[in-house]
Amino acid sequence: MTITITAFERSPDRGRGLARDMRVRWALEEAGLAYAVRLVSFAAMKEGAHLALHPFGQIPTFEEGGLALFESGAIVLHIAERHGGLLPSAPDARARAIGWMFAALNTLEPPIVDLSMAALFERDQPWFAARLPVLEDRVRVRLEQLSDRLGDADWLDGAFTAGDLLMVTVLRRAAATGMLEAHPRLAAYVARAEARPAYQRAFADQLAVFNASEAPG
Numbered sequence: 001m002t003i004t005i006t007a008f009e010r011s012p013d014r015g016r017g018l019a020r021d022m023r024v025r026w027a028l029e030e031a032g033l034a035y036a037v038r039l040v041s042f043a044a045m046k047e048g049a050h051l052a053l054h055p056f057g058q059i060p061t062f063e064e065g066g067l068a069l070f071e072s073g074a075i076v077l078h079i080a081e082r083h084g085g086l087l088p089s090a091p092d093a094r095a096r097a098i099g100w101m102f103a104a105l106n107t108l109e110p111p112i113v114d115l116s117m118a119a120l121f122e123r124d125q126p127w128f129a130a131r132l133p134v135l136e137d138r139v140r141v142r143l144e145q146l147s148d149r150l151g152d153a154d155w156l157d158g159a160f161t162a163g164d165l166l167m168v169t170v171l172r173r174a175a176a177t178g179m180l181e182a183h184p185r186l187a188a189y190v191a192r193a194e195a196r197p198a199y200q201r202a203f204a205d206q207l208a209v210f211n212a213s214e215a216p217g
């Protein structure tokens with residue numbers, strides 16, 4: 001059965017792989033699964049056909065046979081549960097890896113997204129200068145805690161898992177705000193993950209979409 005995901009027709013990140021289709025592409029590549037990508041415009045995301053797949057009118061989505069999923073974390077978990085390479089088979093290690101998936105999405109991602117959204121869209125507001133240090137502090141605390149836990153290990157809990165995959169996609173968004181520079185262990189962790197062949201393939205594919213959208217004609 002063909003797997004089809006959705007991604008931005010023209011990504012606002014200009015091919016930097018920060019949109020959430022990147023984590024799904026990467027998981028599919030780690031699992032060795034072929035997939036098709038349906039590109040959607042911002043307008044099409046809010047229309048009936050896409051809303052039937054995604055109630056909030058966003059990307060990414062995942063379709064395979066009769067199954068349609070939204071929410072990038074649920075999609076990555078679905079891929080990881082059905083295919084090798086992303087979750088350990090030992091039950092306790094598997095549970096811990098899923099815990100890291102939730103930590104990435106529930107504990108790290110919210111303050112990082114708050115900071116990057118404020119930096120992008122709230123810069124002209126009169127309260128921005130007072131709010132920025134508060135947002136940065138929230139991110140800094142989480143990055144310090146994560147860095148302490150990672151220590152000198154390559155990955156969060158033994159071998160690379162879907163927990164690392166999601167965590168790295170979240171940290172890349174923090175890196176885009178400059179906040180990873182103070183955390184060399186996390187910067188090295190992200191670089192290690194980005195060197196994985198599966199990551200490189202996923203990144204190249206999403207970049208090719210952006211480059212095609214920029215091509216004249």
Ligand code: GTB
Pocket residue numbers: 011012013014018019020021045057058059060070071072073
């Ligand atoms: N919780 C959902 C999930 O994890 O799947 C969130 C999905 C989501 O936020 N999707 C975004 C979207 O469709 C794209 S990824 N937005 C359009 C809309 O809501 O109308 C978020 C994103 C967008 C752009 C950048 N960037 O340019 O750097 C980074 C991340």
